[in-house]
Amino acid sequence: MNYDFKSAKELLTICKIHELSISEVMLRREVSLSGSSRNKILEQIDRCLRVMDASTNRFHDEDTVKSMGGLIGGESRKLHNLESDKAICGSTLHKAIMAALSVAETNASMGVIVAAPTAGSAGVVPAAILSVYEDCDVELDKLRMALINAGAIGYLCTMNGSVAGAEAGCQAEVGSASAMAASALTEMLGGTPEQCCHAASIAASNLLGLVCDPVRGLVEVPCQTRNTIGVANAFTAAELALAGIESLVPLDEMIEIMTDVGKTLPESLRETGKGGCACAPSLCPALSGLSEKM
Numbered sequence: 001m002n003y004d005f006k007s008a009k010e011l012l013t014i015c016k017i018h019e020l021s022i023s024e025v026m027l028r029r030e031v032s033l034s035g036s037s038r039n040k041i042l043e044q045i046d047r048c049l050r051v052m053d054a055s056t057n058r059f060h061d062e063d064t065v066k067s068m069g070g071l072i073g074g075e076s077r078k079l080h081n082l083e084s085d086k087a088i089c090g091s092t093l094h095k096a097i098m099a100a101l102s103v104a105e106t107n108a109s110m111g112v113i114v115a116a117p118t119a120g121s122a123g124v125v126p127a128a129i130l131s132v133y134e135d136c137d138v139e140l141d142k143l144r145m146a147l148i149n150a151g152a153i154g155y156l157c158t159m160n161g162s163v164a165g166a167e168a169g170c171q172a173e174v175g176s177a178s179a180m181a182a183s184a185l186t187e188m189l190g191g192t193p194e195q196c197c198h199a200a201s202i203a204a205s206n207l208l209g210l211v212c213d214p215v216r217g218l219v220e221v222p223c224q225t226r227n228t229i230g231v232a233n234a235f236t237a238a239e240l241a242l243a244g245i246e247s248l249v250p251l252d253e254m255i256e257i258m259t260d261v262g263k264t265l266p267e268s269l270r271e272t273g274k275g276g277c278a279c280a281p282s283l284c285p286a287l288s289g290l291s292e293k294m
Contacts, residue, residue, distance in 0.1 A: 052126035067108030165212035168262020213276025
């Protein structure tokens, strides 16, 4: 049986014909193309989940560990210590935001992460699926399959678009990660394959045009907080899709649009560090001192 697909349209057709979820189609595709067994692939998924879990728990560290560039470090712990009456996002989203900050800190201090799909956007998917897994009484197998679902959307973004900030801006990194997370959350919570694709399309559309402007060219600022926006956006898109709200633009078209928009961004806003936040005048004195330490 051929489970390969090159577009969301083909993926949904396979799901409909065989009455399978997106994650199950993706898993069967990987088995058939890689020659690995189903159990072997699930073992790899479990390894990724262990790394993801560890990277989302930086806030437990008593000592603040600064990033290699010195621009971030300790933000996840600050959020962890926020007074409960000021945590207005709700417990699950609060946990997800904190986890996204943590992954960015782990990455920037040379810790181990899972690039999903990139290092700069690595906090979005684990923060989303692990926080919902912990708070919403989701079974472990559904968590595993959610990550595979995210992989299917990431594959489509990579195959038919771009996930590189240098090529298509931060919308290609955090935008794609948010689409992956939105689809994964939708399947985790009982959504159909069609709803998953609607969630992914909504998430991508919400971040269209997001520029890539890393300060000093480092994956620290504003990358860290953009991961939190990616998570919040994924929650929103998934909830909309689960309520039956559809994207008028199919996922395949949205991926193409995202790529076209990214390529129209000027070079200064595509990971060169020559525009946007990277050129904020107030940062210049702090960064001149930082240069001497690096």
